[in-house]
Structure formats: C-alpha cells, structure tokens
Amino acid sequence: MLKRSGAGGTGRGRRGRGRDWGPALPEPLRQRRFLIVWAGQSCSQIGSGLAPITLTLAVLKDSGTASDLGLVLGVMFLCEVVSALPGGVWADRLPRNLLMIGAELVRACAQLTAAVQLISGHPSTAVLLVAAGCTGAASGVFQPAAAGLLQSLVPREQLQQANALMGISQRVAALAGPAAATALTLVIGPGWGLVVDAATFLISAATLAALPVSRVTRARQSFATELAQGWREVRRHRWYWTSLIGHALWNLGRCVFFTVGALVVVNSLGGDFAWGMIAQAGAVGALAGALVALRVRTSRPLVVANVCMALGCLPLALIAMHAPAIVIAVATALMNSALGLSSTLWDATVQQRIPPELISRVDSLGWLLSTAMSPAGMALAGVAAAAVGPGTTLYAAAFLVAGSSLGLLAVRSVRTPDAPDPSPTPKEQPAT
Known part of the structure; x- marks a missing residue:
C-alpha cells in the first residue's frame, strides 16, 4: 500500500471535497525534484535505447564487417570502466548535478559527431572511436553521480519506488529502442538515431540544471586518499x-x-x-x-x-x-x-x-x-x-x-x- 502524502500532498481538501487520487500516483513522483530528474532521465533512456542498434546498422552497412563495430563498442566499454573510479571520487567531491550536466553535454557532442560521420556516408573509424571513447568516459562519470543524486531526491522510505521508476524508464526504452532505431535507419537513413540520442542528452542536462546547486562542506583530500576511503x-x-x-x-x-x-x-x-x-x-x-x-x-x-x-x-x-x-x-x-x-x-x-x-x-x-x-x-x-x-x-x-x-x-x-x-x-x- 502506498502511504498518503503529508502536507502539500494531493489528497482530499480540508473540507472533504473532491476525490482522493493520491494512492494512484507513486510517492516519489510527488517530489518535484525527483519528478524533474525522472522526466529527463526517461527521455535520455529513450535515446540510449536507439543508439546501439543505430550504430550497429550504420557501421555494418558501411563496412560490411563486424570488426569495426566490435572495436568501437569495445573502446566505449573500456573508457567507461577506466573513468568509473575517478567519476566516483569526483561525484563525492563536486555538486553532483553539475557533474552530470557536464557528462550529458559531452555525450551529446560525441553522439552528434558520430551522427554527422554516419549521415555523411563516409564515416571515419578513427572519429567514431574517439566519439565512442568520449561517450563511454562520460557514462562512467555520470553513473556514480546519478546514484548519489537519487539518494538525495526522495526520503529514505521512498528509495525503492524511486529506483523502480528509473528501472521502468530503462526497460521501456530497451523494448521500444530497437524497433524505433531500425525504423529511423530504414526511413530516414543511418545515423539519425544518434541525433535523437544527442537531443535527449541535452534535454536531460536541462532538467538537471533546474536543480539547486549543492556544495560539499567536508575538507577535500588527495584523490588516492578519497578513493581509499x-x-x-x-x-x-x-x-x-x-x-x-x-x-x-x-x-x-x-x-x-x-x-x-x-x-x-x-x-x-x-x-x-x-x-x-x-x-x-x-x-x-x-x-x-x-x-x-x-x-x-x-x-x-x-x-x-x-x-x-x-x-x-x-x-x-x-x-x-x-x-x-x-x-x-x-x-x-x-x-x-x-x-x-x-x-x-x-x-x-x-x-x-x-x-x-x-x-x-x-x-x-x-x-x-x-x-x-x-x-x-x-x-x-x-x-x-x-x-x-x-x-x-x-x-x-x-x-x-x-x-x-x-x-x-x-x-x-x-x-x-x-x-x-x-x-x-x-x-x-x-x-x-
């Protein structure tokens, strides 16, 4: 059972007028800051659902082999792994929403660069590798910051529902993304799915910019010391x-x-x-x-x-x-x-x-x-x-x-x- 929201919630008025729709809405969505972030991340997940299939179809159509595709995806994953630990330290040092905005802007620029290459019809493998590396590195920075930000957006007892809502966005994107990416590639042409993905990163950055900037009051120590902590x-x-x-x-x-x-x-x-x-x-x-x-x-x-x-x-x-x-x-x-x-x-x-x-x-x-x-x-x-x-x-x-x-x-x-x-x-x- 969902609990009725407290002061400021949507329930019956003080005089008992109107119908109580509160229990139909998950409680985290009544938190304005979470709602903003969830909307932005849901949009970003839709774009991310398009990107892998778009990249696969475009690269294979151009080269006819899987070697370039495997190299591009491998570089993306490797850069994400390498940047994860620095991303975790930075996210505990810096305002998390600003760090996430920076990561989203990097991912948007990288996807637009890759999209231009693919749409031109003569993609450079070297440029695609650089774009993939930037995308992976930004993702490695983004994810630890997102985990910490979500923790601060809702009360402790609402964290499970908040994570479930984030998971629903991700799963819907995983279901709809491949079909949408295939349709875009067949109807418009290769690379346009990455344009959509870049646009969703920009929307996500805009929603994160709506949050108040936070500062960390603890003393900063060396990178190695903070990682050891x-x-x-x-x-x-x-x-x-x-x-x-x-x-x-x-x-x-x-x-x-x-x-x-x-x-x-x-x-x-x-x-x-x-x-x-x-x-x-x-x-x-x-x-x-x-x-x-x-x-x-x-x-x-x-x-x-x-x-x-x-x-x-x-x-x-x-x-x-x-x-x-x-x-x-x-x-x-x-x-x-x-x-x-x-x-x-x-x-x-x-x-x-x-x-x-x-x-x-x-x-x-x-x-x-x-x-x-x-x-x-x-x-x-x-x-x-x-x-x-x-x-x-x-x-x-x-x-x-x-x-x-x-x-x-x-x-x-x-x-x-x-x-x-x-x-x-x-x-x-x-x-x-």
Whole structure:
C-alpha cells in the first residue's frame, strides 16, 4: 500500500471535497525534484535505447564487417570502466548535478559527431572511436553521480519506488529502442538515431540544471586518499562486499547464457527466430519486474533479491536439457522479471545504508567489482564449451548462478533487515 502524502500532498481538501487520487500516483513522483530528474532521465533512456542498434546498422552497412563495430563498442566499454573510479571520487567531491550536466553535454557532442560521420556516408573509424571513447568516459562519470543524486531526491522510505521508476524508464526504452532505431535507419537513413540520442542528452542536462546547486562542506583530500576511503567503506560492510563477490560470480555464469546458450538455441532449438523470441521475452520480463518493484514491500530486501537472482539458473538448465524454445522464453522472462525486482531492491538497500558523502565512490567500486569477470566470462565460455561440451558448460553455469545467490543467505548481515546506521558525517548543503 502506498502511504498518503503529508502536507502539500494531493489528497482530499480540508473540507472533504473532491476525490482522493493520491494512492494512484507513486510517492516519489510527488517530489518535484525527483519528478524533474525522472522526466529527463526517461527521455535520455529513450535515446540510449536507439543508439546501439543505430550504430550497429550504420557501421555494418558501411563496412560490411563486424570488426569495426566490435572495436568501437569495445573502446566505449573500456573508457567507461577506466573513468568509473575517478567519476566516483569526483561525484563525492563536486555538486553532483553539475557533474552530470557536464557528462550529458559531452555525450551529446560525441553522439552528434558520430551522427554527422554516419549521415555523411563516409564515416571515419578513427572519429567514431574517439566519439565512442568520449561517450563511454562520460557514462562512467555520470553513473556514480546519478546514484548519489537519487539518494538525495526522495526520503529514505521512498528509495525503492524511486529506483523502480528509473528501472521502468530503462526497460521501456530497451523494448521500444530497437524497433524505433531500425525504423529511423530504414526511413530516414543511418545515423539519425544518434541525433535523437544527442537531443535527449541535452534535454536531460536541462532538467538537471533546474536543480539547486549543492556544495560539499567536508575538507577535500588527495584523490588516492578519497578513493581509499571508498574502499574502506566497501570493506566495512560485510553484506556489501560479500554480495559483490556473489554478483561477480552470477555475472560470470550469466555470460554463458548469451554465448553458449545462444549458440545452442540457434543451432539446435529453432534458429534465429527462437533466440529473438527468447531475447524479447527477457525484455518484457525485465519491465514486469520493475513494475512489480513499485508495489512489493519486504522487511528482508537482500534475501528476496538473492532468491530472485537464483532464478537465473532456469534458462541455462532448460537450454542444456534442450527444452522447447517457448519454455525457455517463459523462463527467461521469469529470470529477467526477478532480476528487475532484485536490482531495484539492491539499489535501494545500498542507498539506504551507505552514507551520502561516500555513496558515489562505493557505487563505482561496486560496479567495477561486480562486472569485472564478465569480459573473461564471455571469452572463456566458448573455450569451456569446446573442452567439456555445451551441456556441461550450461549446467555448470546454472549451478554457479544459483549457488552464488543462495550462498549469500549464509551471511548474517545479508539476512538482517536493518544494518546499523553509519556515524553522522558532513552532508551536502544547498548553496546560498
């Protein structure tokens, strides 16, 4: 049940006139600052949903090979990884909305540059690589700042719904983006999806500019010292660092789904159509999970999150058993629905338990540590399948996914509903 808003909320008037529509609207949307940021980020997510497909279609149409595309995407991911730690430190040092505005402007300029190259019909791979690197680096700076900003926009008890609303925007964009990007490419031409993406970054920057500028009152120290403070905060919370290990192993197992799993489905269980159906079912399931997260209330969020993550073993095991493609699609939808819920619960828990002046550094370290094994997993999945067979590899990945999630339930602080609040420290105050 959603709580009725307090003073200033939308409910019955003092004299009892009118109908109470309050419970129909999620509480974070009644917070003006969150509503502004959510609207801007929703717009940005739509553009980001267009960009990967637009880039793929445009580059492959120009060169006819996947090597340039792989290089461009690889550079983007590498730059995001490299900039994540500096981004976390800067986001805890500087006004977060100003840092995010700068990142959005860089991403807009980079996407416009790439769009001009693609629209011209003679794109330079070197220019696309520079644009991709700038986009990735700006994303690495943006994400830790966004985690800290969201923490400051709504009350603690509304963080789960706020994260769910952000997740809904992301999932809707993931569903609509590929079709819209394909339509733009076919009707107008390659590159125009990147123009739309750049425009959405500018809209997001404008919404962030509407927020009051905050200043950090704590004394600034060296970059290495502040990064070390973030690392100490990670180590201080057993529930956090043990979960990061579990998430890293989970991501390692899930890599097999996208590599060996896709290969088995395409070769033996229905071809490209079957894999497309499974992928689309996963996107629908992810949206359903974010919607469920708006309503779910639990006193043990990490327990629920880890049980949900364990459901990721189902598609892997079903592919290994050569189950019908439709059954695998249903299991994939269930997996991604559970993942959408668990991601929301995890983000809200972190934002509730980590102090505001450290949240961005902790978030950047958490992202790096939990995804660090994914590139190796992608590369090694095929090697493992060739050595022991696809079925054995899929079963082993299913065991890893389930075991890494359920094993975390043995950690007492994961099962504990509320961790002790950290000692109070200086917080950001609005600038006067």
